[in-house]
Amino acid sequence: xxxxxxxxxxxxxxxxxxxxxxxxxxxxxxxxxxxxxxxxxxxxxxxxxxxxxxxxxxxxxxxxxxxxxxxxxxxxxxxxxxxxxxxxxxxxxxxxxxxxxxxxxxxxxx
Amino acid sequence: xxxxxxxxxxxxxxxxxxxxxxxxxxxxxxxxxxxxxxxxxxxxxxxxxxxxxxxxxxxxxxxxxxxxxxxxxxxxxxxxxxxxxxxxxxxxxxxxxxxxxxxxxxxxxxxxx
Numbered sequence: 001x002x003x004x005x006x007x008x009x010x011x012x013x014x015x016x017x018x019x020x021x022x023x024x025x026x027x028x029x030x031x032x033x034x035x036x037x038x039x040x041x042x043x044x045x046x047x048x049x050x051x052x053x054x055x056x057x058x059x060x061x062x063x064x065x066x067x068x069x070x071x072x073x074x075x076x077x078x079x080x081x082x083x084x085x086x087x088x089x090x091x092x093x094x095x096x097x098x099x100x101x102x103x104x105x106x107x108x109x110x
Numbered sequence: 111x112x113x114x115x116x117x118x119x120x121x122x123x124x125x126x127x128x129x130x131x132x133x134x135x136x137x138x139x140x141x142x143x144x145x146x147x148x149x150x151x152x153x154x155x156x157x158x159x160x161x162x163x164x165x166x167x168x169x170x171x172x173x174x175x176x177x178x179x180x181x182x183x184x185x186x187x188x189x190x191x192x193x194x195x196x197x198x199x200x201x202x203x204x205x206x207x208x209x210x211x212x213x214x215x216x217x218x219x220x221x222x223x
Contacts, residue, residue, distance in 0.1 A: 004153075033211065042197075043154065043213040058210060090153050092211075099146070099211060101153030 003027065006091050006102035013081040013109045021076040021105050023091030031094045032074040033058070034066065036087040037104075043090065049074055081109045113137065114198045119218040122192075128185040130217055132198030135179040141202045143174060145183045147194040148216075154197065157183065188221045195219070 007022045025032065033048035035058075045058030049068040063085060065077040074093075078085060086109045091102040115133045122128040134143060144159040158165055158172045160181075165172045171184040185192055197216040202209045 035213070042195075042215045043148075045210055045212055048210045056210070059212065088151065092153075094211075097159065098156035099144075099154075100156065104151070104153055 004091055004093055004100050004102035006089075006105050008105060009103070010106050011108070013078070013107065015081060015083060015109060017081050019078055019081070021078070021089055021091075021107075023074045023076065023102060024072050025074075025093040025100070026072065027093060027095070027100070028071060029093035029095050029100075030071065031099075032068070033092050033094075034064070034074070034076045035090045035092065036060065036085075037090065038087050046076065046089075078107075083109050085109050113141075113200045113212075114214055116196070116198050116214065116217045118215070119220070121220050121222055122185075122188045124190060124221050124223050125187055128183075128188040128192065128219060128221070130183040130185075130196050130198075130219065131180065132183070133180050134198070134200050137178050137200050138202065141200040143172065143178075143181050144199045144201055144211075145170070145172065146197045146199065146213075147192075148197070149191075149194040154213075157196075159201075188219075190221050190223065193219060193221045 004025045030051045034046040035043040037043050044060045047066040049055045052071050055066050089105045092099050145157040146154040148154045160172045174181045195216040195218050
C-alpha cells in the first residue's frame, strides 16, 4: 500500500511549455484533489474529483486541466506554464475519514 | 472561502498540553470538523475529525462545543516535532460523497524547549 504517489518530485519548465503532474493512489478512494502552495502561503484548491469521470473546479482552476478516467489516477495538466504557476503542488485522496496527501511536486517556471 | 477562523500563531512549552482553538460559527448540521497539520514543507497530515461528539486518537483529542460553533484540538504532551501549521476545516457530505476541502491560513504552533 503506497498511499498517494506523485511524480515528478521536482520540475523546471520554461514559460509556455506544457506538462502533466501525475498522481496515483492505491486505496480505492473516490475523492481526489489537487492543491498548490506558494512559498509562505496556505493551500489553495485547484480541481477536485468525487469519482471516475467526475471533476470540478476549486478556488484557482485557471491554467490547469484535470481528468479522472480511473479511480486510481488524477493527473493535473498545465496547458501553458507561466511564472505565476511556480509553486509546490500537492495531490490528495480521501474516503469518509481522513484525507491523505502526497509528498508534493516542486515546480519552477522560468 | 474557508468557513473557520483560527489564531495566526501560538506558542507552547515542550511537555505541556497544546490547546488550539477553532471557530466555525456557521457550521451546518451535516458538516464535520477536521484537523490537519503541515510540518515545514511536507504534505499535510490528517490528525482527527468529528461531528458532534468529542474524539480521541493516538495523536490528539478533539473537543467540540455543544452548539458546534467552536472546537479545540488538544495535543496532550507537545514535543518539538509538533511544531507545525495546524488547519481546522469543516467538510460536508453531499449526496454520496464529501464536498471539496478548502484550507484557511491555519495556526502556526511553535513548541518551545
